Amino acid sequence: MSNISSEFVTMMARIWHRFSLPQGDAGLLAEMLAPMETAGEEAAVNLQFDLEPSDFDRALEELAPPVDER
Amino acid sequence: MSDNLSTLDLCSLANRVRSREISAEEVTQTAIARAEALQLTLNAFIRLEADTALAQARAIDARIAKGEIVGPLVGVPLAHKDMFYRDGMPTSCGSKIRADFVANRTSTALARLAEAGAIDLGGLNMSEFAVGPIGNNAHYGDCRNPWNPEHAPGGSSSGSAASVAARIVFGALGSDTGGSIRIPSAMSGVVGLKPTQNRVSRYGLMPLSFSFDTSGPLTRTVRDAARLLDTIAGYDPNDPTSSRRPGIGCEAACDRPLDGLRLGIPTSYFFDDLDPEVASALDAAQKAFRDISVPLLPVPVPSHNEINLIWAAALSAEAATIHRKWLRERPGDYGPMVRRRIEFGLYQPATRYLEALSLRETFLRDYCATAFADCDVLLTPTMPVTAPRLDEVDVSDGKGMTDLVLKVSRNTRPISYLGLPALSVPCGFNEAGLPMAMQLIGRPFAEAQLCQLGHAYQKVTDWHTHIPTLAKS
Numbered sequence: 001m002s003n004i005s006s007e008f009v010t011m012m013a014r015i016w017h018r019f020s021l022p023q024g025d026a027g028l029l030a031e032m033l034a035p036m037e038t039a040g041e042e043a044a045v046n047l048q049f050d051l052e053p054s055d056f057d058r059a060l061e062e063l064a065p066p067v068d069e070r
Numbered sequence: 071m072s073d074n075l076s077t078l079d080l081c082s083l084a085n086r087v088r089s090r091e092i093s094a095e096e097v098t099q100t101a102i103a104r105a106e107a108l109q110l111t112l113n114a115f116i117r118l119e120a121d122t123a124l125a126q127a128r129a130i131d132a133r134i135a136k137g138e139i140v141g142p143l144v145g146v147p148l149a150h151k152d153m154f155y156r157d158g159m160p161t162s163c164g165s166k167i168r169a170d171f172v173a174n175r176t177s178t179a180l181a182r183l184a185e186a187g188a189i190d191l192g193g194l195n196m197s198e199f200a201v202g203p204i205g206n207n208a209h210y211g212d213c214r215n216p217w218n219p220e221h222a223p224g225g226s227s228s229g230s231a232a233s234v235a236a237r238i239v240f241g242a243l244g245s246d247t248g249g250s251i252r253i254p255s256a257m258s259g260v261v262g263l264k265p266t267q268n269r270v271s272r273y274g275l276m277p278l279s280f281s282f283d284t285s286g287p288l289t290r291t292v293r294d295a296a297r298l299l300d301t302i303a304g305y306d307p308n309d310p311t312s313s314r315r316p317g318i319g320c321e322a323a324c325d326r327p328l329d330g331l332r333l334g335i336p337t338s339y340f341f342d343d344l345d346p347e348v349a350s351a352l353d354a355a356q357k358a359f360r361d362i363s364v365p366l367l368p369v370p371v372p373s374h375n376e377i378n379l380i381w382a383a384a385l386s387a388e389a390a391t392i393h394r395k396w397l398r399e400r401p402g403d404y405g406p407m408v409r410r411r412i413e414f415g416l417y418q419p420a421t422r423y424l425e426a427l428s429l430r431e432t433f434l435r436d437y438c439a440t441a442f443a444d445c446d447v448l449l450t451p452t453m454p455v456t457a458p459r460l461d462e463v464d465v466s467d468g469k470g471m472t473d474l475v476l477k478v479s480r481n482t483r484p485i486s487y488l489g490l491p492a493l494s495v496p497c498g499f500n501e502a503g504l505p506m507a508m509q510l511i512g513r514p515f516a517e518a519q520l521c522q523l524g525h526a527y528q529k530v531t532d533w534h535t536h537i538p539t540l541a542k543s
Contacts, residue, residue, distance in 0.1 A: 009417055017394065017398065021413075028410060029417065035379060036382060036418075040425060043379075043426075047429060054427075054428045054430070054432070056427070056489065057313075059435055060266060060268065063513055064315070065519070
């Protein structure tokens with residue numbers, strides 16, 4: 001369960017990115033960020049860093065159908 | 071454009087120009103006249119370059135007269151989303167921030183189209199910075215749907231879809247990072263082909279996301295899209311991420327028999343919460359494939375919910391990296407929805423971003439092993455709904471807008487994360503006369519199979535021959 005709040009977003013905007021965020025924007029952004037943060041935590045369980053480096057481009061090439069099928 | 075010309079597709083037109091039945095100048099003049107006549111209604115163009123286009127057309131006619139060899143797009147009027155750079159020309163990317171930006175290079179995709187003989191009419195309307203699937207634009211005005219101008223054309227390649235549907239141009243390039251070719255194609259009743267990641271060079275394309283941006287064609291027919299993709303695809307030394315895979319052969323595949331190709335119908339996610347009319351259209355599309363002896367198999371697909379969320383984390387982090395300076399210095403020059411969608415990326419931890427990219431290979435391998443274990447291509451709706459009314463779009467970006475964005479892009483976003491090719495093909499109209507579309511999704515670099523199936527479908531259906539009423543006048 002995410003604890004991301006509008007105060008947290010406002011603080012990050014001010015400290016890390018050096019601009020102020022309207023309160024309404026901060027609330028909406030916090031609402032958008034919370035489910036992503038939760039999903040990210042769940043997805044990260046599948047990461048196996050002993051398989052790194054991952055190579056998405058190589059995977060694309062390997063998973064293409066054989067030339068005569070295309 | 072005369073009725074005769076407006077019913078031609080891109081390939082037929084190129085053949086007629088090559089055989090001197092019609093001149094490139096005549097075709098270009100009529101396209102310009104249509105663009106001007108429909109601009110007030112559709113707002114499809116940000117910048118119409120009539121004089122430049124006519125000069126290109128005259129040069130093409132001169133080459134044909136001399137008997138020179140001309141390319142497969144000879145004399146074909148095209149126009150492109152206003153994010154493809156043309157050396158010395160403005161490229162707004164649909165934004166106020168880049169309104170005065172003049173490019174110092176020409177995109178490889180546009181250069182290849184020009185080399186093939188195409189005419190470039192100018193920059194087309196789009197969602198600001200290619201963010202947003204509806205097609206509204208706070209700075210240049212909303213582009214409108216040719217089937218009903220009260221409705222959205224879809225975005226972010228809104229002008230590309232509208233100008234092709236309205237028979238102004240014979241094809242257009244768009245970009246697709248989460249559905250921005252396929253969604254406007256579906257909403258506006260044209261064909262849209264999102265290539266495999268890395269298939270088409272991104273050199274000279276204003277970026278939104280380094281990892282997910284692709285560019286591809288929007289056209290009236292699948293064969294037209296195949297010809298355009300054949301022209302622009304291939305390795306480009308200016309884009310080191312472009313694939314070195316040779317010989318794409320999409321147009322040739324259109325004439326190949328379908329022997330052995332199997333369509334998979336996902337048993338989860340893609341058919342959830344469909345508008346009943348879209349569901350009926352997809353049933354009819356499945357029947358059309360069965361009637362031409364394509365086997366249809368139910369196939370399981372992995373969960374898409376995680377994919378969608380981590381795609382958004384990575385995309386927004388990349389977009390925020392590009393826009394951070396402008397977000398700080400010129401926040402008021404963004405539309406509210408676009409600013410918030412990009413700002414979102416400022417709050418992603420670096421670890422989350424890297425996890426999203428690291429997981430991409432795992433998700434792709436898992437997806438191919440599961441969804442494509444027993445079939446070659448997946449058949450899904452492109453969108454669960456039809457084009458919304460523009461006056462119902464919440465431009466202040468409240469909760470309603472977020473829900474609408476998530477709904478219209480739910481079937482396209484995961485495919486962008488996976489980097490797979492996908493083809494949107496019109497498959498009917500609802501009772502209100504708005505287009506509906508199916509999406510064919512292939513394994514990596516299987517664009518030719520998508521064109522093969524899409525063209526076979528268009529040979530036994532006539533949805534692609536329907537013309538919006540306003541385009542007939």
